[in-house]
Each structure stands twice: as structure tokens, then as C-alpha cells.
Amino acid sequence: MPDTHAATKDPSATRSLLRLWPYVRPIRTRLFSAAFVAIVASCLGLVIPLVLKWIVDGPVADHDPGGVWLGALYLLLLGVAEAALFGFRRWLVARPLASVEADMRADLYRHVQRLPVSFHDRWASGQLLSRGTTDLMLLRMFLAFPLTFLVVNGVTILAGFAILLSQQWSLGLVLLVPVIPLVVLCSVFETRYSLVARQAQDQVGDLTTVVEESVLGIRIIKGFGQHRSQALAFRELSRRLRGTELAKARLLAGLWGLITTIPELAIGAALVLGTVQVADGELSAGTLVAFLSTALALRWPVESIGFLLAMSQESATATVRFFEAMDAEEEAEAPGASTTHPSGDLPPGAPQGAAPLEPARGSAPSPVLERPASSADRAPGAPLPDPCSSIAGGPAFALPGTERPAQDELTLSDTDGGPDHRTAQPPPAHLGIRFEEVMFRYLDAAPGTSPVLSRIDLHIRAGETMALVGGTGSGKTTLTALVPRLHEVSGGRITLDGEDIALMPRERLRGLVSVAFEEPTLFSASVGDNVLMGGGSPDDLERALDIAQAQFVRRLPQGVDTQVGEQGLSLSGGQRQRLALARAVVGRPRFLILDDPLSALDVHTEALVEAALRRVLQDTTALVVAHRPSTVMLADRVALLSGGRITAVGTHQELLRGNAEYAWLMSGAEERHDGKGEDGR
Numbered sequence: 152m153p154d155t156h157a158a159t160k161d162p163s164a165t166r167s168l169l170r171l172w173p174y175v176r177p178i179r180t181r182l183f184s185a186a187f188v189a190i191v192a193s194c195l196g197l198v199i200p201l202v203l204k205w206i207v208d209g210p211v212a213d214h215d216p217g218g219v220w221l222g223a224l225y226l227l228l229l230g231v232a233e234a235a236l237f238g239f240r241r242w243l244v245a246r247p248l249a250s251v252e253a254d255m256r257a258d259l260y261r262h263v264q265r266l267p268v269s270f271h272d273r274w275a276s277g278q279l280l281s282r283g284t285t286d287l288m289l290l291r292m293f294l295a296f297p298l299t300f301l302v303v304n305g306v307t308i309l310a311g312f313a314i315l316l317s318q319q320w321s322l323g324l325v326l327l328v329p330v331i332p333l334v335v336l337c338s339v340f341e342t343r344y345s346l347v348a349r350q351a352q353d354q355v356g357d358l359t360t361v362v363e364e365s366v367l368g369i370r371i372i373k374g375f376g377q378h379r380s381q382a383l384a385f386r387e388l389s390r391r392l393r394g395t396e397l398a399k400a401r402l403l404a405g406l407w408g409l410i411t412t413i414p415e416l417a418i419g420a421a422l423v424l425g426t427v428q429v430a431d432g433e434l435s436a437g438t439l440v441a442f443l444s445t446a447l448a449l450r451w452p453v454e455s456i457g458f459l460l461a462m463s464q465e466s467a468t469a470t471v472r473f474f475e476a477m478d479a480e481e482e483a484e485a486p487g488a489s490t491t492h493p494s495g496d497l498p499p500g501a502p503q504g505a506a507p508l509e510p511a512r513g514s515a516p517s518p519v520l521e522r523p524a525s526s527a528d529r530a531p532g533a534p535l536p537d538p539c540s541s542i543a544g545g546p547a548f549a550l551p552g553t554e555r556p557a558q559d560e561l562t563l564s565d566t567d568g569g570p571d572h573r574t575a576q577p578p579p580a581h582l583g584i585r586f587e588e589v590m591f592r593y594l595d596a597a598p599g600t601s602p603v604l605s606r607i608d609l610h611i612r613a614g615e616t617m618a619l620v621g622g623t624g625s626g627k628t629t630l631t632a633l634v635p636r637l638h639e640v641s642g643g644r645i646t647l648d649g650e651d652i653a654l655m656p657r658e659r660l661r662g663l664v665s666v667a668f669e670e671p672t673l674f675s676a677s678v679g680d681n682v683l684m685g686g687g688s689p690d691d692l693e694r695a696l697d698i699a700q701a702q703f704v705r706r707l708p709q710g711v712d713t714q715v716g717e718q719g720l721s722l723s724g725g726q727r728q729r730l731a732l733a734r735a736v737v738g739r740p741r742f743l744i745l746d747d748p749l750s751a752l753d754v755h756t757e758a759l760v761e762a763a764l765r766r767v768l769q770d771t772t773a774l775v776v777a778h779r780p781s782t783v784m785l786a787d788r789v790a791l792l793s794g795g796r797i798t799a800v801g802t803h804q805e806l807l808r809g810n811a812e813y814a815w816l817m818s819g820a821e822e823r824h825d826g827k828g829e830d831g832r
């Protein structure tokens with residue numbers, strides 16, 4: 152489990168709850184008014200014993216039935232007024248408190264959306280869900296009930312004791328004696344209860360995670376016949392939660408038992424003493440009746456303190472848990488990051504007339520990125536021109552184990568070794584995507600382990616498509632995630648057309664860069680909405696669906712308006728992948744990052760998608776993670792990632808001939824690919 156469980160003791164309940172003030176502030180007038188109304192209602196209840204005293208010592212003693220009826224009418228009016236005031240209090244707070252809860256939930260959601268991917272790597276989704284649901288519900292209940300009634304009951308108890316002492320101070324003192332043990336009890340209870348309340352709320356989060364995983368992974372669970380073991384795991388967590396809830400109940404029952412018994416004993420003692428005083432003629436019967444009625448009226452305010460404290464403690468825990476998520480740092484923008492390029496609209500050194508560096512979504516492709524001739528100009532499936540014929544000094548790549556060519560050499564190969572069919576005038580060197588000495592290590596990586604990526608130097612020229620090839624776990628996905636800043640580089644820098652991405656506002660960066668991941672995620676929305684998340688207009692939607700060979704959409708019951716089920720699970724893997732690809736290309740992105748986007752497609756669909764993709768890649772600078780030769784064929788050049796470094800860059804043919812590791816990776820891929828074709832899958 153992630154570090155979302157309380158590692159240290161939470162701060163005091165009061166300090167925790169005070170953090171709610173910014174949310175409570177806008178409704179403070181209503182809350183204070185409601186508390187005032189409740190105090191008046193509660194104190195009205197204390198007037199009832201005084202009316203009783205008046206009835207007993209007055210009309211009853213004087214045998215005056217009319218006076219008794221009048222007293223009864225007073226009692227009725229007091230009762231009705233008390234009930235009406237409590238009802239009014241509820242009306243005052245109900246609506247504002249619902250909006251406090253909604254605001255807090257919206258803030259949490261907004262914040263969670265802005266937290267870095269590394270946060271989500273560490274936090275279980277159930278822990279976030281429970282914070283956004285159960286914890287916030289607890290807080291609304293706290294503001295509605297314990298917050299007000301701790302104050303109301305406190306004032307009622309003080310007023311009640313003032314009345315008791317004024318009526319007969321010696322009896323009042325008898326009732327005051329239990330206050331000291333009760334205060335000690337409450338403080339011990341608070342400490343113990345806070346620990347177990349935190350434990351219970353964390354366990355609810357764990358349980359939510361298991362339920363969520365089981366629902367999302369229901370196909371795997373059923374497919375592997377794991378429903379029993381999953382049910383066992385769930386039952387075990389439920390059993391633990393039940394144990395914790397029982398521990399809470401035991402603590403509460405103990406406190407409630409004592410909080411009820413001790414005042415009852417005191418009232419019993421006062422009754423005996425009072426009766427003796429009445430018998431001795433020191434006290435009127437009416438005063439004793441009023442005294443005992445007041446004492447009994449104070450029973451509920453005193454007894455309820457137990458569960459009010461329990462609820463407050465749970466709410467304090469809920470507040471701590473809520474702010475644990477809210478305090479997590481959002482993705483920070485670099486100081487001075489602006490939505491426009493610092494030097495105007497163009498990157499430093501960009502040629503005059505070049506398109507400004509602005510989100511390319513929905514706009515026509517930039518002329519800067521156009522290539523007179525490129526891989527896209529080849530007929531689908533046509534072989535790459537032999538680059539060796541144009542290489543002066545032979546292929547610029549290194550064999551595994553041999554020294555990696557220096558960046559200059561790699562860059563030299565960009566111009567010397569790269570396919571010269573592309574353009575007579577290579578675009579300026581700073582254009583495109585540049586990785587400069589990039590290093591990356593996951594925050595939660597074990598200490599002492601080497602970084603996933605170390606000293607990555609790579610230049611993907613403007614308009615070029617670069618395939619990224621490497622063994623499983625070599626860091627390809629990690630490398631691609633660095634470009635849209637899903638993770639921040641640990642060292643070095645990445646530039647887009649010469650501009651450091653760390654200095655760009657993320658919104659602008661993500662307008663420039665489009666991504667399609669290997670695992671295509673769709674949302675519970677229509678097909679069209681899912682694709683248009685990538686920007687673009689309805690016309691672009693049709694074009695993107697064509698590129699991704701997603702014509703199946705038109706055969707769906709409502710076409711592009713068809714709702715896809717949760718996470719798109721109503722579609723096949725290949726269909727989802729095509730929609731994810733359509734989403735990546737729909738906004739005509741300036742920079743395109745594709746993480747093995749065709750892995751789930753059959754060979755025929757793959758060939759069709761590739762043919763259409765070539766046209767898109769013509770207008771964009773792309774980095775494509777590739778596992779098989781057919782995907783590599785989309786690229787102008789290939790970079791080999793190995794041991795956390797780019798060990799070779801060149802064309803597919805160059806690397807096949809001169810790099811044993813690459814040849815090995817591709818031959819395996821070819822075999823797998825062929826095998827796949829043979830068995831028809």
C-alpha cells in the first residue's frame with residue numbers, strides 16, 4: 152500500500168478542524184445564527200423546570216386548577232417553541248452545508264487532476280475515492296451536528312448549572328463533583344479514539360481500492376477463476392475493518408457507560424440529600440422538583456458529549472486525510488513560464504516566416520515541418536531507400552558494448568547518415584525534439600539503483616519520425632512520458648524547436664505534443680468526445696477516424712455518438728487502440744509521441760493504419776516506440792535505447808546490419824510477428 156496511511160500521530164483534533172475555516176467562512180453567518188437559535192431552543196428547555204416549580208409551589212399548593220391549566224399551557228408553548236427553533240436551525244444549515252461539501256469535493260477533484268503522475272503512482276485510487284466520499288460526508292455531518300451541539304450543549308450545561316446553584320447551591324455542588332472525572336475520561340478517550348478512527352478510515356480506503364480493482368479487473372478475475380481468492384482478500388479486509396469498528400464501538404460504549412452512570416449517581420445523591428432537606432423544611436417541594444427536572448434536562452447534553460466527541464474525532468481524522476491529498480504539491484510551472492514564447496512567438500533562431508510556436512491543434516500543419524520528401528512519400532510498404540548509399544563515412548551507430556558515439560557524431564549522422572532523399576536543406580539544428588544529457592530516476596526507485604535513463608542525447612529533427620527501439624523495460628515508455636512532462640527530468644533538458652520544455656507552461660506544451668499510449672484508455676463518454684479530447688473540429692474527427700482505420704465507429708448503433716462503456720471496455724483492444732490513435736492525431740499536433748500504437752492490430756489493419764499514418768507523420772515531428780519492423784518502417788531513423796542510454800542512431804537498415812542488439816531485437820520481433828500472422832491472431 153502507498154504511504155497514505157498515518158505514519159505519525161495526527162495533529163490535535165482542534166488544530167486539524169481549524170483548517171476547515173476557509174470552507175466554512177462563506178457560510179459563517181448562517182452557522183453562527185443556527186448555533187444561536189439552537190442555544191435559545193436548548194435554554195428554553197431549561198425554563199420548563201422553572202414553570203414546573205411555579206406550578207408546584209403556586210397553583211398546586213393553592214389548589215388552583217385554573218393556575219395548573221395555565222401552567223400546562225406555558226409548558227406546551229415552550230415545547231412547541233423549542234421544537235420550532237430546532238427545526239429552523241436545521242433549515243438554516245442544510246443547504247449551505249451541502250454546498251460546502253460540494254465545494255470541497257470539487258476542490259479535491261480539481262487538485263487531484265493537477266497532481267503529478269508520480270503522485271498517482273504512489274497513491275491507491277481507493278484512498279483518494281474514500282477521501283472524496285466518506286471523509287467529506289463525515290465533515291458535512293460534523294459541521295451540521297457536533298460542531299453546533301458541542302457549543303450548544305456546553306452553553307446549556309453552564310446555564311443549567313447556574314440555575315441549579317442558584318436554586319440550592321449545596322445540591323448543585325453534588326452534581327458538580329463528577330465534572331473532574333468526566334473531563335479526564337474524555338481526554339483519555341479522545342487520544343485513543345483518534346488512533347482507531349484513523350485506522351478505520353484508512354481501512355475503508357483499502358477496501359475501496361480492492362472493490363475498484365475487482366470491478367475493473369473482473370474479466371481477469373473471472374478468466375483466471377480468481378473470484379474466490381478475491382472474495383477471500385475482500386473478506387479479510389472487511390474482517391479487519393469490522394475489528395477496528397468494534398474497537399471504536401467498545402471505546403465509545405465504555406465512555407458512554409461512564410458518562411451516563413457518573414451523573415446518574417450524582418443525581419441520585421442529590422435526590423436523597425434534597426429529600427432530606429425538604430423533610431427538614433429547608434427546601435420547598437417545588438424547588439426540589441425544579442432542581443431535579445433541571446438536572447434531568449441536563450442529562451442529554453452531558454451524555455451526548457461522548458458521541459459528539461467521537462464524531463468530532465472522526466471528522467478531525469477526515470480533515471487530516473483530506474488535506475493530506477490537498478497538500479500534495481501540484482505540478483509546478485517554472486518561474487517566468489509564459490503562454491507565449493519568450494522571444495515573441497518564435498523560438499530562438501527560428502527562421503523568418505516559420506510558424507509561431509503555438510498549439511497546433513486544429514490548425515493547418517506548419518510549413519516549417521513540411522518535408523519535400525520523407526518516409527511518408529513512399530508507397531505503403533515500399534522499402535526504405537538504402538541509406539548506406541548516401542553515407543559518406545559509413546553508418547553512424549555503435550555496436551552494443553562498444554562506445555556510444557558522441558552526440559556530435561549522432562548529430563553528424565543526422566545530416567550525413569540520414570536519408571538524403573528527405574531534403575536538400577536540412578532544417579536548422581535546434582528545431583525538432585532534442586534530448587540533451589537527459590537523466591531520469593523514478594521517485595520511488597529503490598535507493599542505490601541506477602537511473603532508468605542516464606545521459607540521453609537524441610535529436611529528432613523537425614518533421615522527422617524517429618522510432619525508439621529497446622528491450623522490455625529499457626525505459627522507452629519512460630522516455631516518451633518525459634516529452635509532455637508526465638514526469639520531470641531528473642537531469643539535463645528537453646527542447647522543442649529550441650525551447651526548453653521545463654520553461655513552458657504545461658498547457659501550452661500539451662497543446663503542442665500529442666500522445667497515444669500502448670494501453671489505450673477511453674472514458675465513459677461518446678466515441679466522438681473521446682477522440683476530440685485531442686482537440687480539433689468535427690471535420691478533423693472524420694479525418695482522424697480514417698487515419699486510425701476506425702471506420703468500425705460508423706457501424707456502431709449511434710455512430711460517433713455511441714457511448715463507450717466504462718474505460719471503453721465495450722470495445723475490442725484493437726478498436727480502443729485505434730480510437731486512442733485517432734485522439735492523438737485529431738488535433739494535427741506539432742509533435743507526436745506514439746507508444747507502440749499498433750500493437751493490438753491485426754497485420755492487415757496495421758498495414759492500413761500505417762499507410763494513413765505516413766501522411767500524418769509527414770506534417771509532424773514524431774517519436775514512435777516500436778517493437779516490430781512494420782512499425783519501425785514508419786520512421787525515418789531509429790534510436791536504440793539500451794542500458795538507460797541511446798546506444799545507436801541510424802536507419803533501420805543501418806542498424807540491422809551494424810548493430811547486433813538491434814538485429815537481435817528485430818529478428819525476435821519478426822519471428823513473433825510472423826508467428827502471429829500464421830496463427831491468425
Ligand SMILES: Nc1ncnc2c1ncn2[C@@H]1O[C@H](COP(=O)(O)OP(=O)(O)OP(=O)(O)O)[C@@H](O)[C@H]1O
Pocket residue numbers: 272593594595596603621622623624625626627628629630
Ligand atoms: N512508476 C514507476 N516507479 C518506479 N519504477 C518504474 C515506474 N514505471 C516504470 N518503472 C521502471 O522503469 C523501467 C522502465 O520502464 P518502461 O515502462 O519505461 O519500459 P519500456 O521500455 O517501455 O518497457 P516495455 O517495452 O515493456 O513497455 C522498468 O524497470 C520499470 O520497472
